[in-house]
Every structure is written in C-alpha cells, then in structure tokens.
Amino acid sequence: MTTAAHNNRLPLTALFGVLLGAAIMVAPLVWTLLLSLKSNSELMRDSSAAFSAPYTLENYRAILVGSDVPRWLLNSIIVSLGTTAAVLMLCSLAGYGFARLDFPFRRTLFVFVLLGLAIPEQAVILPRHQLFATLGWHNSYPGLILPGLAAPFGVFFMTQYFRAIPKDLDEAAMLDGASRLDVFWRILLPLTLPAQATLGVFTFLGSWNDYWWPLISATTSDKYTLTVGLAAAQMNYAQTSGLGFLMAQAVFASIPILIVYIIFQKQIVQAMAGAAVR
C-alpha cells in the first residue's frame, strides 16, 4: 500500500460515522421502495409487511396502464427542458451584459434584478394568474414555462462567473478582429460551461418538482405535469388504503430526477461544494 493511499484512509470512527449517516439518509428511500412493492390491502393491516415477501409490481402497473402518466411525463419533460434552455440563454446574455458591457443605469438595473430574490412567488401568484388568464395562456406550455424564466439568481450567478473571467481574453480576441458576438459565443461562453451545468441542473430540478403553479395554471388533465398528475391520481385516504400506490408514485416521480443526478453528479457536487466554500 502506498503512503498516499494510506494517508487518504478514513479513521475507523469517521468511517463508522459516514456509514451511519449514509444509512440514515438511505433508510427512508429503501422504506419507500419496499412499500411500493407491496399490495395495498396488506399494508393497510401492517406496514411492516414491507419487510417480507411476496412483493408485487401491481402498484407500478396501476400507474402506467390506462392512465395519462405518459402524457404527464412528456409535459414535464417539455416544460422542464424548455424552462432550462430558456433560463440558460437569458441568464448567460444578461450575465454577460452586466459583467462586460457599460450602459446607463447598469448598476441600478442589476440591483433591481437582485431585488427579485427577495420576492416570494406567493406574493405575485395572483396577479400573474390574472395576467395569464387575460392573455389566455393557462393550460398551455408557454403558460407553464414563462414564469420560470424570471430567474434573478441565475442572472446574478452568471454575472459573477463572467466577472471572474479575465478581460484580457476579450481584448486579445478583439485585437484579432473578433466581434462582440464572437467574443461572447466563441470565447467566453465555452468558459462558463461549468456554471451553465450547475444553473441548468438546479433550474431543471426546480421546474420538475414545481407543484403550485402547474396546479392552478394547468387545470385540464392533458396539460398536467407529472407532479400534479400523480397527486390527482391519488385516491382519498391513500395513506390508509392505498399506501403502496402512493409510494410507487413517489418512486416513479423521482426516477427522472435520479437519472439527471447520475448524469450531472459531478456538477451538482461541485456546485454544492462551491456554495459551501463561499
């Protein structure tokens, strides 16, 4: 064993602590998964039946067969991807503008954008709902995507990232005859990819998990997102007589998020670590 490898080994107590922490974190997930694989009538009598066979996929069948789940899944994908793509585009442009361009009231405008961070969604949801009703945007993809595009955190995040890139790069490129668009598109934007990935992942997750706005904007079944659709599919007293189905819904709704997490694990961890250091 090398010295470096030896130095990287965790002390036994720390290892035990990490394993204990991991077990505590994983336990509810395993519990949810096991419950989802049991029949509802068995769980109504005793939820600890989750720890013993027989297991069944009946609850997953109930979700997938004869329901609108595929449609809701598609809606969630369209809304989440649409929101993410638009937020990345707008925040990158805005971030570049605030970081690199000099224009009247730039600082005032930036402060104005940041004030958006202090306004909770609940404070604007009624006028927004009325506005969208007047414009006829409810029960439409734009109606679900547009509210997510107001992303003051994204603008702030990208502005800070652009500011951290040395201006020498812009000047060198311009001396070589590059236009401002070329500098943005070919030089700076590729350097912001780690930030784009972080912002993209958080935007996607936020949009995917959003419940409140889709609940009151998408009021016809064919426009439900997965979160609203799965909630609508629950029967009354699901916690008692439909516990397995309820848990299968939770597992099913988290699968796409899990996939996103696995693919972008590195960026998410970097973003978390970065936030912690700052």
Next chain:
Amino acid sequence: MKIKLLLATLGAILLSGCQSDDERPTLVVQRFFGECGAVYGKSIDVGKAETECGIVTTMLNRFAAENPDINVKVNIVAWPGYAQLSAQIAAGDPPDLVTMHQSVISDYQARSLLEPLDEMLADAGITTEMLTPAGQRGTIKDGRLYALPWDTIGRLWHINTALMAEAGLMRNGKPLLPRNPEELIDHARKFKAATGKPYLVQAQVAAPDYLVANLYTYLLAQNAVVFPDARHIRLNTPEARKIVGLYRTLNEEKLTTVAQDFPSATANFVNGGGGIFPTGTWMIGPYEEAARSGTSALKGYAVAPFPQLWGQSAAFVDGHGWVVPKDDRSSAERKAIVRFLSFLARYNSDWTRTGHLPAFNAVLSSSSFTQQPHRRDIATMAATGQQLPGFVQRQSAIQGLIGEELEAAVSGVKPIDRALADAERRVNELLSQI
C-alpha cells in the same frame, strides 16, 4: 439532421395539443376520487365496479358511451380540487360539473359562483322531495338547490364484536352500546379489564376532522346553537365542556388509544388493537373484507351510528354533491348537463357500495341498498344526519382550528375551558375576515 429531426418531433408534440373541430356540445366533468384507469379505464359495467374511484370512473365511461352526441371531457383533480376550481373560475374557464363536498358549497354559493340547480334538476326529473333529509340539508342554501346531492358521509362506530363479546358487551348478537357518558366510561373500564385493550381506537394526531366530528355530533344532540350567525361561533359552553371532558377522561384513564394518526389507528383496529373505532362510512368495505377474509385479527365486525349519549339521536354529516359553476352556456350545453344529472340519479344506488349513504329516498329503501352488509344499521343517518347551518363558510378551515384546540384539550396540554375559549376566539377571528 438530428437537430431537424428533434425540431420536427417537438413541433409534432406541440401541434398534438391543438384541438380538432367538434360540433358536439362539450361537457367538462371535474372530479376527485383518484385515478384507476388500469382497472376501470374501459369499463362501462357500473354494477361490477368497486371503490369510489372505480364506480365514478365506470359511470363516466358509461355516460360517454350512452351519449355519443356529447363530447365528454373528464378532469381528475388532486383531492379536494378546490384550489384548481377557484383558479379556473378566476380565469373565467370553469368546468361544467364539479364534485364538491356539501360543507364547501357555501364558500362558492355565497359569492354567487354556482348555478342554482332547481330548474335543471326539475328538467332531469329530480324533485326536492326525492332527496333524503340529509341530502336536502346539505345542498339547499337560501331556499334553492345548489347541488345534486350524491351521498351522505359521516362517522360511525366500527365495532370489533369478538372483543366486545369477550368483554360481555354483546346482547342477542348485537353490541351493547352506552346510553349516557357515565355508561360509556363504565363499558370502557369493563372492556379494558376483560380484554386488556382500550375500548376506543381513536385517530387523535393530525386528524382534526375526527375530533371535531365528535364535538359537533354531541353538540347537535344537545340542540346547542354552535353558530348563532354567519360571523360567530359559540364553543365555550357547558354543553361543549361536557363532551370534551368525556374524551379527556377516556384519554387520562387510557381507555382509548393515544398518539395515533388515521393510518395507524386503522391498522390497529384491523389488528384487533381495540374495541371500537369511530371513523367514516367509507371504511365499512375494507373492514368488512378484513373480517370476512379470516386472515386478520378482526374476527367479528359490526357498525352503528354514534350512540345517543346526550339529548337526542344526532349525527354530524357531510356529503358529496355535483355543482355547476356559473358560466355562459349554450342551450345544447345546458341540455347535456341535465342529461348528466339525470344519469347520476339513475346510478345513485351503485354509489352506495362505497359505504356512503344514498342521497335519494328511493335508493335508501331499496333492496339494492339494504341488502348490502350493515346498511340497515346505519340507514337512519340519512334522516338524522345534520350539517352545519348553510350560512357557515370556511368550514374546513374552522375544523382545522377547532381540531388543534381539541387535541390540546383531550391530551391534557391545555385546560378544557382555555382550549374552548381559544378555539372560539380563533374561529371568530377567521369569520370576521370573510
């Protein structure tokens, strides 16, 4: 090439949302009760459907099949669906028919958001006299019918007769129920001494509706005026103190389960953890099945309305109804609604398989209802069942506030007087803001 293909796919998906022209009148039916397309997605045999979701899904399938000249669109909403309904009304795009709890009707009717249905129901061949007294009380506001009542739901005493027999509390095959508060305590002590188990299984955690149903039921039994007007509640009264005091004694002497929510209380009752579980009509089916299967610890099962402990026999009930939000509708659309209301009335008997009581007198006395397990034992609730006065708004929020205070009172966290005074104050504050 790949980008073009992607764009074409996305375009096709977005265009798929566009509607084709359909000259048929459209009927948008919005309901809760969940989604069960896997089992009932294509079923039209209403007589064979089970569960709330199964029966309502099959009924809607059947209506669509029987009425090809109507474009039926079904919206299933997250229970109870009132956030969505309010949003739809605010956006000027309400559905045509909506399931609504009778206790919620006042919230919308008071703001003139619902159509009075007297004329449409008359056109559908439904008169007020055809409805049960509880159904009428739940849907008539200011002298007009604002919903087609669909059922009456309330709390019952679900009884483990095997344990009651062990405690010597059965007579001629029927459970012996208390006739006054002292007798209840006496039965409960006797039951515990004989079986070692609590007399009552109760959901007292995160279940405000449960505690409030007990309180309302026995206040109604004592003819107490709970809401003297639309802006005030009267709770800190001798009648209320007696009721809360009884439930506190049960807790103090451990004659009831404590610290259980609804799912754990349900499991406890099925596993023979106590004698009587006062919970809803909707649990008759699952408990009957558990008792019949022979695989659970529930070896004998009976149900009864809440016993008469004070004054007269009473039951606090609610119910489901079908309402029509106000909107501009064509004559053809109104006729479609009338046809749907008539269809609903025709299948009210099937709905009683959910455990709920029917909304029609004819169904109440029919063999299709009375021959179902235990229905004869609870049929009186269709007459005795009472809701809060029709002018009381925000009933669900009020339940939440009172339930919190009752939980504190019966568990001993607050003195009874203070809890009732606090409940009264908080509800009055809420009502003053309407």
